[in-house]
Amino acid sequence: MKKHPFNKVKNIEEVISFIEDGCTLMFGGFGGVGSPPTLIKALLEHDVKNVTLIGNDAGFPTIGIGKFISQKRAKKLVASHIGSNPIAGKLMVNGELEVEFSPQGTLAERIRAGGVGLGGVLTDIGLDSIVEEGKEKVEVGGKTFIVEPALTADVSIVHAKKADVFGNLLYDSSARNTNPLVAMAGTITIAEVEEIVPLGKLNPNDIITPGIFVDVVIKSKGVDWKWAWE
Template identity: 65%
Template sequence: MSHINDGCTIMFGGFGGIGTPPTIIKAILESGKKDFTLIGNDTGFPTIGIGPLVAEGRVRRIITSHIGSNPIAGKLMTEGKLEVEFCPQGTLAERIRAGGVGLSGVLLDVGLNTVVEKGKAIIEVNGNRCMIETALTADVSIVYAQKSDTYGNLVYDKSARNTNPLVAMAGDVTFVEVEEIVEKGSINPEEVVTPGCFVDGVIQGEGVYWKWVWE
């Protein structure tokens, strides 16, 4: 957990807590680290997903599509204790994807002539107005997958996949929690969604050790 420090930016996979790594979240809570900037789809629930980090006041700022499932997040926001940057869900996913593939930003028309446009650079492309939405990256990405081999190649389970493949690419370092770790060569290459080159460390869910994929 040495990469997760006070004030760092953490990007997380998950949708309403599904696909957010619970064992890694628990380790962050136990570390006592705080003042995080979070990037992810939502704030989970008070006791589910990324929610406990928010509920314990460990988060200074979050870039997200909504916070409605976590009333504590709403309370902290209205009290001025949590800065929230709302971003339409599709736009958020595209900004994360852009960060993962090395782009500086993307051109979108979603939110033009609304509050979303405030403060954004506007350009014209082929006669159409577009906003420049900046790409998103993080100091650390935390991801949940169904299976990993010892190189870090990842397989996801149905809807628990959600934003995890995008998040895995957009962190300076990426840690993954999985249900099962298998040997190299055990996963059919056609099943791999996230190649191991994006993964720095893997932990088996509810495990007590980190299994570094480069060892």
């Protein structure tokens, strides 16, 4: 593949240094499906720790971001649920992992808001429940809403089926899940992809995440989430 001035393709050794101890790290994926396995493995191998994680869930103990959580590398997790990873539950109960729960739709909108530069979203989901505790509320048009702040991260990591060298991304059916939203919300976004093609080889109408949101592209060394449902 010829080198192009807009080529964002790097190897894993070049990009792992972007993810530092203590950073805020946002990840794509749903129950492990659609999470970037090569990047998560590199985080473990380079002993990255004390990270604040933002994503849909805690994965499984040995699949997706769950491997990172299970090894006590995260200090906080912002997610919609952790039920698929009992180790995360134990860490939370023992005070070893701070967990901020956010309803799934609200979480997705908070990430989207961060990606498009909004300060937050207004929602009535969670009114008169523990969800509203400690949160600002406002009245609009005679209705009360909870103010949910936008979410952004120092680094976002996503997984895609195919990319060109500029970082335009295509996803594989349901493995798309939260990845397009997460890709927009990182100061630095790293995309792990299964196939990399030259610029101009993707149909513009098929592109889901424009490359303007992606800073780095790496080649995946294989997925680990196929076994999540077996």
